[in-house]
């Protein structure tokens with residue numbers, strides 16, 4: 165197995181150990197969270213009793229395929245634990261997410277979770293956020309104006325494409341990948357970007373992660389301390 169895949173799988177399988185009978189579990193999105201969903205599928209097959217909510221149509225489909233029981237939001241008060249990947253994790257455990265375009269649902273579910281366990285390969289750990297272009301979900305109406313506003317915050321905005329077409333999120337919106345280079349003050353930027361009319365949500369996850377598990381190419385894992 166490829167070393168990066170091994171790292172992603174190892175981190176995700178470690179995170180799945182925190183899931184217990186009776187929990188409501190948030191299923192993340194992406195190639196790392198995929199392994200957590202796979203592991204939870206195996207665990208439910210072996211008798212683990214959980215109910216799950218998914219952060220994307222893709223993860224919901226995978227959960228159904230693996231026969232992980234899903235539950236409607238109306239039937240839950242909150243979420244016990246969510247396991248999700250990240251594009252960058254800094255020393256404060258602030259994150260950039262949204263590489264897979266699921267940042268809005270991911271943030272709604274992370275915010276409603278008692279625990280957000282971030283699973284990542286070692287390449288995702290950074291000292292400062294911003295090398296990865298920050299994904300921002302925006303409504304389609306007037307998107308040209310929203311792009312200009314985003315640029316006024318010091319980034320080069322790239323409207324995300326999927327082949328020849330514009331990428332459309334599960335919520336029917338566009339994604340703009342904002343090239344900042346370095347993000348000096350993530351908390352302030354997070355608030356400022358969400359104030360722009362037309363912006364639905366941005367991929368900065370500030371103080372939401374409660375645990376970060378990093379996987380390595382040799383299959384070992386490390387839980388980060390702060």
Ligand SMILES: O=C(CO)[C@H](O)[C@H](O)COP(=O)(O)O
Pocket residue numbers: 192193194195196197248249250251260261262263264265266267270
């Ligand atoms: O935020 C996400 C999707 O919107 C993913 O968690 C993030 O992009 C990491 O993906 P991967 O595990 O495939 O590297």
